[in-house]
Amino acid sequence: MAVIETRNLTKKFKELVAVDGVNLEIEEGECFGLLGPNGSGKTTLIRMITAVSPPTGGEIRVLGKDLKSHSRQTKAALGVVPQIDNLDDDLTVLQNLTTFARYFAIPTDEAKRRSLEILELFQLEEKRDSHLRELSGGMKRRLLLARGLINQPRIFILDEPTVGLDPQAKHLVWRKLFDLKSQGVTQLLCTQNMEEAATLCDRVAIMHLGKIVSQDSPRALISSYVGDEVLEIAFDFEDRVKIIEGLTASQIDFVDAGNIIQVFHTSRDDLAGVLADLPARLRQRTATLEDVFFGLTGRALIE
Amino acid sequence: MKMFTWRFVRMWQRNRDVFLRLWHAEAPGFVAEPVLVLLAMGMGLGAYVGMVEGQSYIEYIVPGIIASYGMFSASFECTYGSFFRMEERKTYDAIIATPLNVEDVIAGEIFWGATRAMLTGSGILIVATIFQLVHSPWALLIPLLSFAGGVLFSSIAILYTSLVPSFYSFNYYFTLFITPMFFFSGVFFPLSNFPEIVGRISMVIPLTPVVIISRALVSGKVDAGLLGALGIVVVLAVLFFSVALVTMRRRLTV
Numbered sequence: 001m002a003v004i005e006t007r008n009l010t011k012k013f014k015e016l017v018a019v020d021g022v023n024l025e026i027e028e029g030e031c032f033g034l035l036g037p038n039g040s041g042k043t044t045l046i047r048m049i050t051a052v053s054p055p056t057g058g059e060i061r062v063l064g065k066d067l068k069s070h071s072r073q074t075k076a077a078l079g080v081v082p083q084i085d086n087l088d089d090d091l092t093v094l095q096n097l098t099t100f101a102r103y104f105a106i107p108t109d110e111a112k113r114r115s116l117e118i119l120e121l122f123q124l125e126e127k128r129d130s131h132l133r134e135l136s137g138g139m140k141r142r143l144l145l146a147r148g149l150i151n152q153p154r155i156f157i158l159d160e161p162t163v164g165l166d167p168q169a170k171h172l173v174w175r176k177l178f179d180l181k182s183q184g185v186t187q188l189l190c191t192q193n194m195e196e197a198a199t200l201c202d203r204v205a206i207m208h209l210g211k212i213v214s215q216d217s218p219r220a221l222i223s224s225y226v227g228d229e230v231l232e233i234a235f236d237f238e239d240r241v242k243i244i245e246g247l248t249a250s251q252i253d254f255v256d257a258g259n260i261i262q263v264f265h266t267s268r269d270d271l272a273g274v275l276a277d278l279p280a281r282l283r284q285r286t287a288t289l290e291d292v293f294f295g296l297t298g299r300a301l302i303e
Numbered sequence: 304m305k306m307f308t309w310r311f312v313r314m315w316q317r318n319r320d321v322f323l324r325l326w327h328a329e330a331p332g333f334v335a336e337p338v339l340v341l342l343a344m345g346m347g348l349g350a351y352v353g354m355v356e357g358q359s360y361i362e363y364i365v366p367g368i369i370a371s372y373g374m375f376s377a378s379f380e381c382t383y384g385s386f387f388r389m390e391e392r393k394t395y396d397a398i399i400a401t402p403l404n405v406e407d408v409i410a411g412e413i414f415w416g417a418t419r420a421m422l423t424g425s426g427i428l429i430v431a432t433i434f435q436l437v438h439s440p441w442a443l444l445i446p447l448l449s450f451a452g453g454v455l456f457s458s459i460a461i462l463y464t465s466l467v468p469s470f471y472s473f474n475y476y477f478t479l480f481i482t483p484m485f486f487f488s489g490v491f492f493p494l495s496n497f498p499e500i501v502g503r504i505s506m507v508i509p510l511t512p513v514v515i516i517s518r519a520l521v522s523g524k525v526d527a528g529l530l531g532a533l534g535i536v537v538v539l540a541v542l543f544f545s546v547a548l549v550t551m552r553r554r555l556t557v
Binding site for chain 1: 310313316317320321324325392393394396397398399400401402403404556557
């Protein structure tokens with residue numbers, strides 16, 4: 001069953017079309033990644049799906065219900081982790097959770113029980129009575145995630161959850177997200193971290209200029225856009241033109257990434273022969289989602 | 304316009320919890336200051352003024368101090384306080400992603416601002432009673448009046464907050480709106496002292512009817528004529544409250 005469905009979803013800010021006719025179907029229990037450069041419309045899309053921002057056009061159905069007419073019910077079933085820290089600085093760590101629980105009308109005793117449990121889960125139990133200013137950036141981020149789980153959401157929506165975290169904290173978060181998935185919680189994960197997307201997501205959609213340009217499993221996207229391996233060609237600067245001419249003449253697809261040239265779909269039989277004649281230093285590596293990302297959204301800055 | 308629901312209580316509770324943690328930092332502004340003004344003006348200036356409308360000067364200014372410091376409490380809470388929560392801390396954004404809607408959040412803010420006004424008004428009333436400046440049992444209704452006035456001033460404040468781009472904008476609010484009301488609503492001197500035009504303008508600014516009712520309750524001279532003033536307070540409160548819900552929704556759900 002699709003738990004989040006959008007049809008032709010559009011958001012305009014005056015002249016700017018931030019989200020442009022997006023169709024999404026996110027299945028129950030999957031982790032769905034939303035990738036895209038800054039300004040591609042990811043956050044706007046998430047704000048619409050979480051009923052915070054009204055769409056200019058199109059439809060959103062969450063858990064089978066029209067979002068516009070069931071916004072409160074829907075919000076009660078969502079856990080939201082925003083990109084910008086909006087923890088309540090006037091409250092202690094524990095109060096942040098119990099106060100948030102109250103917004104969901106969770107009874108006081110139950111709220112306290114859940115809050116303590118979640119603090120333990122995110123290894124924050126020793127900070128329960130601390131002020132937020134005493135927390136490190138990583139702790140705040142973990143608290144933000146913890147807060148998003150206070151209502152035991154069926155759908156967990158995260159906007160860049162591991163930005164600014166050290167590798168240890170990042171892996172702690174990944175492990176939690178993985179556990180949640182095994183408990184059947186659907187996840188919509190907005191990220192710029194390709195490794196994160198490849199590790200956690202069953203499917204990813206790549207957004208560019210407000211549109212979804214491609215979506216599939218990370219593995220499938222990589223093999224259809226890049227192939228399994230990428231051949232990277234390093235060269236002395238004066239040989240650059242010669243190499244580009246050589247590849248072009250043999251009709252080999254390549255990407256000019258500045259100081260190196262990348263060749264995708266390396267399974268072509270005559271590739272080795274062509275390259276042997278060129279003054280190139282070769283290095284083969286496994287293809288990644290980042291290659292797909294660059295391929296679909298270009299190398300230029302958008303903003 | 305969308306209505307708020309009982310969920311506004313959650314926002315109110317949030318503000319109450321923060322207040323209970325930090326009240327000692329806020330108390331001087333809202334209890335100590337009005338008492339100082341009351342004593343300084345009442346005893347210092349009062350010694351030169353003599354009697355006003357048959358009362359000692361210090362007795363004369365008690366009701367106005369109650370009304371205007373209630374106004375200050377509500378106004379600070381719903382300008383600087385609300386703007387800080389909305390723009391700096393993004394607290395509203397966090398809360399409207401839960402089952403609370405914008406209207407619930409804003410109603411919670413307004414009723415909290417009104418609660419602050421009620422606390423301030425009641426505090427001054429208690430001090431004034433200790434100084435034997437209050438003589439009528441009608442004064443027991445002062446907390447209720449402070450709350451109603453608080454709803455009005457919180458609504459106006461949060462409406463302004465919903466429209467402004469930065470903290471600096473509140474300088475205008477206090478200098479051009481709140482401070483003039485403080486001086487021209489019959490707090491320190493009867494409106495009849497002013498040229499007629501000032502008196503007329505004064506009748507349409509929102510603090511004046513609150514001061515009129517407060518004066519009647521503290522002095523015990525309560526009559527049916529007060530219903531007019533009460534009507535103005537209620538109508539203005541409902542009006543500004545409603546408009547604030549609309550403008551805040553527009554600001555927050557872009």
